[in-house]
Amino acid sequence: VIFLKLGGSLITDKTGVEAVRQNVVRRVAMEIATARQANPGLRLVVGHGGGSFGHVVAAKFGTRQGVETVEQWHGFAEVHAAMVRLNRLVTEALLAAGVPALSLQPSASALCENGRITQIAAAPVLAALDAGLVPVIYGDVAFDSEIGGTIISTEEVMMALADELQPAWLLLAGEVPGVLDLQGEVIPKITAVNFDDIKPALGGSRGTDVTGGMTSKVKSMLALVDAQPSLSIRIVTGLENGIVQAALTAPENAGGTLISR
Ligand code: IPE
Numbered sequence: 001v002i003f004l005k006l007g008g009s010l011i012t013d014k015t016g017v018e019a020v021r022q023n024v025v026r027r028v029a030m031e032i033a034t035a036r037q038a039n040p041g042l043r044l045v046v047g048h049g050g051g052s053f054g055h056v057v058a059a060k061f062g063t064r065q066g067v068e069t070v071e072q073w074h075g076f077a078e079v080h081a082a083m084v085r086l087n088r089l090v091t092e093a094l095l096a097a098g099v100p101a102l103s104l105q106p107s108a109s110a111l112c113e114n115g116r117i118t119q120i121a122a123a124p125v126l127a128a129l130d131a132g133l134v135p136v137i138y139g140d141v142a143f144d145s146e147i148g149g150t151i152i153s154t155e156e157v158m159m160a161l162a163d164e165l166q167p168a169w170l171l172l173a174g175e176v177p178g179v180l181d182l183q184g185e186v187i188p189k190i191t192a193v194n195f196d197d198i199k200p201a202l203g204g205s206r207g208t209d210v211t212g213g214m215t216s217k218v219k220s221m222l223a224l225v226d227a228q229p230s231l232s233i234r235i236v237t238g239l240e241n242g243i244v245q246a247a248l249t250a251p252e253n254a255g256g257t258l259i260s261r
Contacts, residue, residue, distance in 0.1 A: 001167040007174035008051025010238040029097035035248035047154040053086040066147030112144040122164035173238035178257035233259040
């Protein structure tokens with residue numbers, strides 16, 4: 001099983017409002033289709049972030065920090081609706097490219113406790129894979145027993161599914177060629193051993209991002225490979241032609257940044 005996340009920074013213009021990069025979405029969908037044709041046994045789960053769709057509304061209502069008032073609950077519904085609008089564009093592009101994409105709504109089954117996912121339905125994702133489909137999940141809102149409601153990022157949804165799906169790879173396709181050092185060069189490999197050395201180079205995020213920038217992403221990815229020893233993570237660019245396809249075909253030598261134990 002491979003998890004592929006299409007970052008919000010890749011598929012949208014994160015500095016705008018609901019601005020999709022339609023040409024990127026279309027090309028990446030074609031690359032996924034080509035990779036599946038080359039390897040029909042590929043069990044692929046696609047996820048996508050919010051970019052300029054979810055984050056702007058979520059920031060306005062502070063949804064990640066909790067949901068209480070009538071107005072905040074309205075915002076909760078609006079954040080979800082924005083994500084569904086983007087999800088529709090992604091799944092339509094995948095279907096048009098010949099990929100049997102099936103959208104599965106994380107907020108329909110995820111439950112959180114103080115911002116952490118405590119349960120999520122993995123069975124429909126597995127059933128979709130068994131049926132030869134490509135399940136598509138996304139960063140979404142979620143009900144929370146402590147703080148009412150919150151936001152769950154694509155990575156958090158994927159992490160919650162990892163126990164049951166046991167992915168060998170998590171590929172994170174973004175707008176940067178990998179994790180960059182202070183000189184702007186791609187760091188080929190990050191482990192718990194060199195994390196402290198490269199930490200000063202990790203910044204936040206361009207545009208509005210309620211789920212944290214690069215530092216928190218790398219940190220949680222290191223925690224994830226620690227918890228899932230058979231998992232490796234690769235951060236690649238989706239802006240360059242053919243990289244997503246190459247990463248799906250041969251993830252072990254696809255360039256970008258490898259995060260592993
Ligand atoms: C954010 O998901 C989802 C919402 C704001 C609702 P992600 O955290 O996975 O999105 P990106 O990739 O950073 O945009």
